[in-house]
Amino acid sequence: MASDSATDKATLPFTEQHYFSSYDHFGIHEEMLKDTTRTLSYRSAMYKNKDLFKDKIVLDVGCGTGILSMFAAKAGAKHVYSVDMSNIIEKAKEIVSLNGFEDKITLIQGKLEDITLPVDTVDIIVSEWMGYFLLYESMLDTVLYARDKYLVEGGLILPDKCNMYIAGIEDGQYKGEKIHFWEDVYGFDYSPFIDVAMAEPLVDTVENNSLITTPYKFFEFDINTVTKEQLAFHSKFELEAIDNDLCHAYIVYWDAIFPGKETVTLPTGPMNNYTHWKQTVFYMDHVLDLKKGDKIQGSIASRPNSHNPRELDIEIEWNLETTSKDKSRDKTGKYNYFMR
Secondary structure, eight states: OTTTTTTEEEEESSHHHHHHHHSSSHHHHHHHHHHHHHHHHHHHHHHHHHHHHOOOOOEEEEEEETTHHHHHHHTTSSSEEEEESSTTTHHHHHHHHHHHOTTTTEESSSOOGGGOOSSSSEEEEEHHHHHHHTBBTHHHHHHHHHHHHHHHEEEEEEEEEEEEEEEEEOOHHHHHHHHHHGOOBBTTTTHHHHHHHHHHHEEOOOOOBBBOOEEEEEEEEEETOOTTGGSEEEEEEEEBBSSSSSEEEEEEEEEEEOSSSSOEEOOOOSSSSOOTTTEEEEEEEEEEOOOOOOEEEEEEEEEEEEEESSSSSEEEEEEEOOOTTTTTTTTEEEEEEEEO
């Protein structure tokens, strides 16, 4: 049932209105439900660990169409409280009723921080909070709020651990199309857009054979203990060339890990099956000429944008010192993506 204390979306800041309203649209939920890697990972994590759910009170943060709530109920939960700000929750109510879970699932529309749940504590929190680059436009802050306010000591969070990885890729053809397009747009010079095109991270599916370096895990955290402040990071990395090739960009991908006796991992790397998160691509303003064994040393930093915390400011720095001491191939560089 809808809560009387639910926040009116019209009173939210514009960026919040835009974020929550975007989830009103059917197409977004269709894409997520058809993402079998995503959806089946959650189902497996619950169905393979039914002993953890038996007779437990569950909170579904950002329930959307209610699929995770129904998984939890079917896994044996005593009751599920499902919260979502989006109007899609009206469809979720129909779906929950249609599938016979009315007595097991209570749906509440509102921003979790602004409503009061009918219970003081919950045993388990489930949430599909992850965004592009894992943390971009994610709901993790809300999950941490739910953890601190409602989760019993020793309770579970699904998923509860995350790892982020960086790697170098060869992507000359696409980079050329992305950049050279602006040099001649129907006979006009649009080259001022080149800097914009280079600066904007690209969310796209990267083929596994495009990887030309080893990946590096540069950030990991445990949702049971991490603080909001710790999600801003500045981490070092080292990548080793696995072949002789040109490096045009870096990609970032991540894994989410679920608790239980039978561990389930949701991976988003190019070596794994497709997910709607794809990978995040950052193009360099120059090309690295790599020989097998060369090492790129660098750092990657991310922090919430000061104007819109759901967006991120990202900085990548790198230094290539070739194993052959070939100074002509040595390069340093920096990538900045700062929202204004």
